Amino acid sequence: MRLRTALLATTLMAAAPVAANATIITGPYVDLGGGYNLVQTQHGHFNGDGYNNPATGLSSSRYRHKDGFTGFGSFGWGFGNGLRAEVEGVYNYSELNHRSGPANTTSGSDQSYGGLVNVLYDIDLKQFGIDVPITPFVGIGAGYLWQHYNPTTTYYANTPYSTRLGGTRGGFAYQGIVGAAYDIPDVPGLQLTVQYRMLGQTGFGGSVGPFPQSSFNQYGRTEGHVNFDNRFNHQFILGLRYAFDTAPPPPPPAPVVVPPAPTPARTYLVFFDWDRSDLTARAREIVAEAAQASTHVQTTRIEVNGYTDNSAAHPGARGQKYNLGLSIRRADSVKAELIRDGVPATAIDVHGYGEAHPLVPTGPNTREPQNRRVEIILH
Missing domain, CATH: 2.40.160.20 (Porin)
Incomplete structure (x- = not known):
């Protein structure tokens, strides 16, 4: 015992x-x-x-x-x-x-x-x-x-x-x-x-x-x-x-660094046919991506800027004025689609710049597809 x-x-x-x-x-x-x-x-x-x-x-x-x-x-x-x-x-x-x-x-x-x-x-x-x-x-x-x-x-x-x-x-x-x-x-x-x-x-x-x-x-x-x-x-x-001679304890393992998740793009480009302001099927997909991204990144304002190329259905100053109006109509089309995708209208600012700020520089009266666009910028 x-x-x-x-x-x-x-x-x-x-x-x-x-x-x-x-x-x-x-x-x-x-x-x-x-x-x-x-x-x-x-x-x-x-x-x-x-x-x-x-x-x-x-x-x-x-x-x-x-x-x-x-x-x-x-x-x-x-x-x-x-x-x-x-x-x-x-x-x-x-x-x-x-x-x-x-x-x-x-x-x-x-x-x-x-x-x-x-x-x-x-x-x-x-x-x-x-x-x-x-x-x-x-x-x-x-x-x-x-x-x-x-x-x-x-x-x-x-x-x-x-x-x-x-x-x-x-x-x-x-x-x-x-x-x-x-x-x-x-x-x-x-x-x-x-x-x-x-x-x-x-x-x-x-x-x-x-x-x-x-x-x-x-x-x-x-x-x-x-x-x-x-x-x-x-x-x-x-x-x-x-x-008498105690070895120091091994250093703690290095912390595991988790790479940050990729940040969604903050600028989206929507392209238009010549002299048109309605959205194609591909354009609607891009607008939907921008609307979805606005819910995953910290966004306080969405800027929608419309542009045209420097060709016009009317010559001279009358053509420039026409293109300015066309760029605003394109921006309004994108804004309306964003609202349909759930973005509050008060968060969207619309601007039209006509022929100004081309994405691709060209000669006069050139139909350049990449300049016929709307930029969606998440701020």
Whole structure:
């Protein structure tokens, strides 16, 4: 139950929702942490235990651990691609409160200390489209730990018999690591870490050497020893990590520039047949386009200007006067069509310029189709 609860707490802390960019370490860093140390029940094989097996002095028992704590400090290097390597010093402590077998009372504690080399990998969540200031990581480590049993005594009920365990031995250690780092806001390089570690240590016995044990009864003291199987620590750790050379976060992506929609033309030309002021089918289409455009652009006034070429049905000044009137009639035809297309009459100004301002310069008395026109100008 204790193991399940601690695992759940570590998972919830690592999954807390936040928002910002996570840091991938580049360069040197230091890491400090501490937390709860839960040791699995240990199996011991006893030689010289005359109470449990008087005939041979051989027996097996299990030592149950209670509360404990762990602390570590490490110095490492981040390679900027998620990989890190570090050297770690660690200290573990655990209470012992029970030995299996006949009714007994057991009290004592043990501790381990030493060093490990760890290789870890930070998982950049941004590559999965997740932009949060949390960096999960996994790792493995190996090293050497000394295991020390403080005097641990077992008293058997209703007997004068007791045993005492103690001593220090060293051996190979290994660990697996999983955790997450949270970037502290406004403090570049500083991270809060939560992690779970499974720390294992090879058994003690054989060439490594067992732990000494003493047995006491009414006849005196008997010396023996204990061979322990592999030891497993489950550790739930809260820590602080500081990277000395934190790379600045990448610049934000450039904003996407949406090109402006093309602006509708503000000048439209309507052409007429010679000596005519009525609109052709094509001329009505152009007037309709101008009317539609006036609703899509900011328009305060529509200017309608009529023109003719310099040919005329009558010679001289009489012809010029005639062409002036013809240009006004053409402009009026366009105005009437604009009104039919929904343009308010009050927004339209009509002008007639006769032969003046030709679009194409010509000689006298020339029938030029492009000069027989009305210009619709959106202001």
